[in-house]
Amino acid sequence: MxxxxxxxxxxxxxxxxVAEQDxxxxxxxxxxxxxxxxxxxxxxxxxxxxxxxxxxxSAVAGLENSVVTQHDKDALRVEAR
Amino acid sequence: MSRNSPGQAxxxxxxxxxxxxxxxxxxxxxxxRFYRDVLKFPIVHSICAAGWxxxxxxxxxxxxxxxxxxxxxxxxxYFGWSPxxxxxxxxxxxxxxxxxxxxxxxxxxxxxxxxxDEEDLLEYRRRLDExxxxxxxxxxxxxxxxxxxxxxxGYMLEITRQLRPVAPQEDLxxxxxxxxxxxxxxxxxPSMDKLLTRKAELIVERAAAWEAEQPGWRxxxxxxx
Numbered sequence: 001m002x003x004x005x006x007x008x009x010x011x012x013x014x015x016x017x018v019a020e021q022d023x024x025x026x027x028x029x030x031x032x033x034x035x036x037x038x039x040x041x042x043x044x045x046x047x048x049x050x051x052x053x054x055x056x057x058s059a060v061a062g063l064e065n066s067v068v069t070q071h072d073k074d075a076l077r078v079e080a081r
Numbered sequence: 082m083s084r085n086s087p088g089q090a091x092x093x094x095x096x097x098x099x100x101x102x103x104x105x106x107x108x109x110x111x112x113x114r115f116y117r118d119v120l121k122f123p124i125v126h127s128i129c130a131a132g133w134x135x136x137x138x139x140x141x142x143x144x145x146x147x148x149x150x151x152x153x154x155x156x157x158x159y160f161g162w163s164p165x166x167x168x169x170x171x172x173x174x175x176x177x178x179x180x181x182x183x184x185x186x187x188x189x190x191x192x193x194x195x196x197x198d199e200e201d202l203l204e205y206r207r208r209l210d211e212x213x214x215x216x217x218x219x220x221x222x223x224x225x226x227x228x229x230x231x232x233x234x235g236y237m238l239e240i241t242r243q244l245r246p247v248a249p250q251e252d253l254x255x256x257x258x259x260x261x262x263x264x265x266x267x268x269x270x271p272s273m274d275k276l277l278t279r280k281a282e283l284i285v286e287r288a289a290a291w292e293a294e295q296p297g298w299r300x301x302x303x304x305x306x
Contacts, residue, residue, distance in 0.1 A: 003281075005280075005281055005284050007251070007254050008250065008302060009248055009251065010245065011223055030284055030285065030289055031250075031287075031288025031289045031292040032250035032253065032254075032288060032291070032292060032298070032302070033288050052221055054220075054221065054222045054223045060277060061254065061277070061280060061281075061284065062277050062278075062280040062281030063274070063278050063281055064278075064281040064285075067274060068274070068277075
């Protein structure tokens with residue numbers, strides 16, 4: 001099951017908002033981190049997040065049994081390892 | 082004799098910032114124009130020294146610019162000393178790197194000065210843009226905004242402002258990142274993938290306990306976001 005962590009800071013809120021609106025993703029807190037898990041690959045649309053370049057490319061804090069298969073100007077995709 | 086009263090032990094972390102960072106220059110005229118005349122950094126100290134020491138050492142001038150907060154940026158000018166290495170190669174007055182070395186690596190070694198707000202950042206941008214060393218880049222990073230140029234010696238200078246104060250969880254995040262980095266670079270073939278995997282383990286181990294030690298953090302976080 002894909003699982004990634006995002007630090008809860010104002011700059012990452014766009015990523016967290018998009019993840020929260022995706023019914024296929026489950027979000028819960030681990031301290032100041034948000035853990036995002038999913039049965040299917042986690043896909044975050046970059047434009048929907050409104051994140052600027054530097055924020056977008058530093059948004060992933062951790063990967064649990066998962067691997068980043070796409071992280072570019074279009075999307076972030078995290079799949080089960 | 083101790084100057085501390087009993088019970089007033091000094092903290093473990095006692096340093097107070099940069100006394101000075103020092104670099105060689107072969108062009109003191111341009112260096113003074115750049116730092117004193119363009120950026121308006123006062124010259125605050127200098128040493129005229131005859132060659133000394135156990136090895137061959139040229140006569141030199143060591144001079145210092147005030148960079149705020151009582152901190153100083155210093156240069157050495159050595160009489161009779163010439164730049165070393167292939168001057169057409171990437172690099173600066175201190176060293177030249179092999180041809181083909183990418184810019185990101187050359188520029189990784191730089192100095193960044195802090196300003197208080199956007200007005201001050203733009204004031205330094207104006208001063209540089211009116212000089213022969215205009216701003217090369219203005220970049221909005223994660224939590225800072227920076228302008229960049231290279232000084233007459235080829236050293237990259239960044240001037241930056243914080244977009245917001247550093248949040249306490251960012252200190253935790255930095256500690257976990259560096260713990261993961263040390264772990265993965267001690268092993269075979271370090272990579273970002275390995276670091277993020279190790280960091281997730283550290284998050285699970287430590288992050289909840291961190292929050293439990295930060296009374297009021299969650300409420301403050303809600304107000305911030």
